[in-house]
Amino acid sequence: MIVQRISRRPGMETLRREVRMRRYRQFLLLNTELQDPGDPLSKYDSHEFEKIYRFSKESFCELLAMIQNDIERTDNRGRPLPAVYQLLIALHFYCSGSYQKVVGDQHGLQVSQPTVCRTIHRVSEALAKRYSQFITFPSIAEAADIHAKFYEVAQFPNVIGAIDCIHMRISNPGGAMAEQCKNSKSWYSVNCQVVAGPDLKIQTAIVRWGGSVPDWQIYDNSRLKQVLEQGEYGHLVGDSAYQCQRYLLTPVINPTTQAEKCYNRAHSSTRRKVKRVFGMVKRRFPCTNQELRSNPKTSCAIILSCFALHNFALERQGLPDDSEAIYAPDDSPQDKYTGDYDPEGESYRQHIIYEWFSNDTPNVNFQQEDELCDSQQSWQ
CATH class of the missing domain: 1.10.472 (Cyclin A; domain 1)
Known part of the structure; x- marks a missing residue:
């Protein structure tokens, strides 16, 4: 029996056809x-x-x-x-x-x-x-002016910034990174830490941690903590997802005295600056309010770009007319810090409560602040 060998190489006519098609596409x-x-x-x-x-x-x-x-x-x-x-x-x-x-x-x-x-x-x-051209942390010389502007909000002293984290949705990255990006609500995200100033500008942003990382861990591993511990800037105000520390004050979990309640209300009004920043970013750049389907590295670059452009827009175009009423939707995981307490932080918080809030309620319209927070705007 003679077996005919079939060649799998393309014929000359097929090659000529492919060359003609390639040249035609290049021509177009x-x-x-x-x-x-x-x-x-x-x-x-x-x-x-x-x-x-x-x-x-x-x-x-x-x-x-x-x-x-x-x-x-x-x-x-x-x-x-x-x-x-x-x-x-x-x-x-x-x-x-x-x-x-x-x-x-x-x-x-x-x-x-x-x-x-x-x-x-x-x-x-x-x-x-070019992150550093858009987002810069204030200098020591600017700290006193920032303290004064934050004090005008709710008479909370020595505040250099309001800190919070927000989860930006991303698609499932797959592999080992999938577990790192899955947050406590079982969807995939990048946990972004932002510090906002009294003028609603972003002072610093960290966009590189997966959604499974708690807020306090991002702060503890940041250079920001080391800068603040030098003692020349004042303190941050953050929610209960952080450990109460000397340079990061959190609310009292179960306030019992009138002074602690006044402290919590002033703390909440001051910390809402960062909530407004999140709302303004999501309103101006709706891609951050939806699931980013790029790879994690590109998604982080997109988020950081939107943060940078937020500052650029504020510098060139000012605040939008409805900036005072814009808050981010509260759909991110609300983690609570459950680790060991810091004696120095607890002691300093009690000192602030006693020195600044043990008398009458500070002269600030908390009711108006609460109404603004409750009346969140539409995001479409």
Whole structure:
């Protein structure tokens, strides 16, 4: 019997067909006419542009100048997107939270979903790399002014910032990282620690811990704790998820005296600054209020970019009109610190209660603060 050997190599005609198709695709790519990169700036008026991208045209151009060298390709291989379009696509994703394919279809280029994904990653990395240009912790010389501004809120003394954590939803990363990112409510998240100032600007942010890590552990492993323990800044105010320490005061769990109740109310009113920051970030950048479907590294860069852009927007455009009534939805895990207590922290908290809250209730409208907290706005 003669067995005929069948060749699995493609024939010459098939190879010629593939070469012709490849050349045809290259021809279409190289002869595609891109729109004028400046067109989006002239297509919309100032009000429409700011409504879509949440930044004025002047702020957008300034932001583009800061990161243009990082996101613009030096070669022309594959007809890369101009830097202005890359930033527009990333901002559109941040400000809408839409599917990446939908975002790619909005700018007249019919950008594919993989290209949008790479663009968001590239822009987010560029913004996150410039984190220190947007978010800076106050200097020692600025501490006294910050103490005075926080004191005006609810007469709580020596406060340098309000600290809290918020869980940002991400998709299941899989593998060993899945358990690290699963929080106590059994959904996947990045636990982000933020310190807010009296002007609702972010003083510092840590975006690298999975949802399974408790709030107090993030603070204990941060450089912020080491800076505060030098004793030159004052103290933070945080919720009961943290250990009460000399430089981080938490509320009294079961207040019994009038002074402790006054302390808790002043503490709560002061700490709501960071809640408003979370609300403003989620209102301005709805992608942080939805599940981020990128890999964990890119998701962290997106979140940190939104925090940085929050500060940039405040500096260039000021507070929104409804900033006083914006709070973040309370859907994050509400952990309680259950470890050992710090004698020095407990002693200092009692000292604050005795020195500042043992007399009459501080002259602050707590009722108005409570009403604002209860009337949370719609997030759509």
